[in-house]
Amino acid sequence: xxxxxxxxxxxxxxxxxxxxxxxxxxxxxxxxxxxxxxxxxxxxxxxxxxxxxxxxxxxxxxxxxxxxxxxxxxxxxxxxxxxxxxxxxxxxxxxxxxxxxxxxxxxxxxxxxxxxxxxxxxxxxxxxxxxxxxxxxxxxxxxxxxxxxxxxxxxxxxxxxxxxxxxxxxxxxxxxxxxxxxxxxxxxxxxxxxxxxxxxxxxxxxxxxxxxxxxxxxxxxxxxxxxxxxxxxxxxxxxxxxxxxxxxxxxxxxxxxxxxxxxxxxxxxxxxxxxxxxxxxxxxxxxxxxxxxxxxxxxxxxxxx
Numbered sequence: 001x002x003x004x005x006x007x008x009x010x011x012x013x014x015x016x017x018x019x020x021x022x023x024x025x026x027x028x029x030x031x032x033x034x035x036x037x038x039x040x041x042x043x044x045x046x047x048x049x050x051x052x053x054x055x056x057x058x059x060x061x062x063x064x065x066x067x068x069x070x071x072x073x074x075x076x077x078x079x080x081x082x083x084x085x086x087x088x089x090x091x092x093x094x095x096x097x098x099x100x101x102x103x104x105x106x107x108x109x110x111x112x113x114x115x116x117x118x119x120x121x122x123x124x125x126x127x128x129x130x131x132x133x134x135x136x137x138x139x140x141x142x143x144x145x146x147x148x149x150x151x152x153x154x155x156x157x158x159x160x161x162x163x164x165x166x167x168x169x170x171x172x173x174x175x176x177x178x179x180x181x182x183x184x185x186x187x188x189x190x191x192x193x194x195x196x197x198x199x200x201x202x203x204x205x206x207x208x209x210x211x212x213x214x215x216x217x218x219x220x221x222x223x224x225x226x227x228x229x230x231x232x233x234x235x236x237x238x239x240x241x242x243x244x245x246x247x248x249x250x251x252x253x254x255x256x257x258x259x260x261x262x263x264x265x266x267x268x269x270x271x272x273x274x275x276x277x278x279x280x281x282x283x284x285x286x287x288x289x290x291x292x293x294x295x296x297x298x299x300x301x302x303x304x305x
Contacts, residue, residue: 004042005034006089012059014052020071023053027081035085044130045081046089047072059145062107065093065100069114076123087130088123089177090115096135096164098144098242105244117171124172132175133168135161138239139178139191146242153297154187154290156234158194158206159249165198186281187290189213190230193278207231207252216278217287219271226270228254229263229291236260236298260298267291 007030009023027045034043051057051067058064068091076082093100094111104111115123120131137144138157168176178195180188194209207227214226231252234240240248257263273284280287 002038002041004044005038006044006046007031007034008046008048010049010052012052012056013049014054014056016056018053018056020050020053020074023050023071024075024078024081027075031081031086042087042130043085044087044089044132045075046091046134047075048089048091048134048136050075059099060103062103062109065103065111068093069112072114073119079126082123082126082128084127084129087128087132089132089134090173092133092135092164092167095167096160097137098146098239098244098247101244101247102242105246115171120171120173130175131173132177133164133171133173134177134179135164136179138164139195140180140184140188144239144242147238150238151181152183152187154190154233154287154294155237155239156190156194156210156230157237157239158190158209158234159252160239160243161191161194162198162204162206163249165195166202169202186286189278189280189287210234213278216276216280217270217273217284219273222270225266228257229267229270229295232257232260232263233291233294233298259302260295261302264292264295264299267295 007027014023031043031045034041047068050071051064054067054071057067072090076088082088094104094113101111123131138161141151165176176195176199178192180192185192190210190213193213194206197204197209197212210230211223211227214230215223218226232254235251235254240251254263257266267288270288272288276284
């Protein structure tokens with residue numbers, strides 16, 4: 001009864017004995033099964049985890065990300081898999097992911113960007129109708145494996161979300177998708193909102209989107225203060241910390257805030273809405289508590305340093 005299905009290479013999928021040929025065969029069999037059982041449903045293929053089908057390289061090694069590009073190109077190049085009836089979801093790891101970028105920097109290499117605009121155009125000429133991007137980690141698991149224990153913690157990655165959505169526009173992808181695990185979805189409400197805003201409005205800026213979201217949580221007279229607090233939290237996000245220096249985006253100006261302690265004091269002065277005009281799964285006060293939780297951790301880190 002689903003409108004569509006995604007055939008994913010896995011998370012991570014594969015096996016140290018697996019082969020890329022087995023993935024091709026499995027993908028074709030699953031596509032045939034969907035076409036038979038749900039003939040009205042659309043089908044997408046996502047190459048997330050494809051490297052695991054070729055000797056199972058560690059995602060903490062640059063070999064994994066190099067193989068992802070190589071194997072993705074081979075899979076997508078097959079007209080018996082990617083055609084007019086099948087769309088492609090690109091993980092875009094080498095364009096944005098902090099872990100992939102760290103592996104390349106550690107290896108003294110530059111990421112090979114995939115797909116290129118030329119590759120997207122060639123797929124479109126082949127008749128593919130759905131060419132989407134999927135920046136998985138930016139809307140949800142923002143620690144990206146570098147900071148265990150931060151899942152479910154409220155952070156903000158609006159600058160990086162704006163960057164990857166603009167990358168997708170430059171590549172002329174015609175869709176973007178995001179996700180959030182049940183345990184994280186409330187904590188990452190701002191990231192999900194920002195992702196949607198950037199996709200729908202190319203003129204939207206991180207600063208404006210943060211202020212808009214702050215207006216859903218705070219009464220109008222203190223929304224700017226709440227936005228300032230959120231910007232400070234984003235400056236110190238685990239994504240920012242895990243991204244190699246050469247790829248980090250400039251921090252927001254949060255003057256006059258100098259510390260998490262200052263931000264916490266300002267947050268205590270925010271007039272919280274009783275009800276949120278945005279359909280959050282918890283009331284605004286609960287979101288403010290999540291911000292306080294993050295600020296306490298940042299304040300502790302400041303003291304230790």
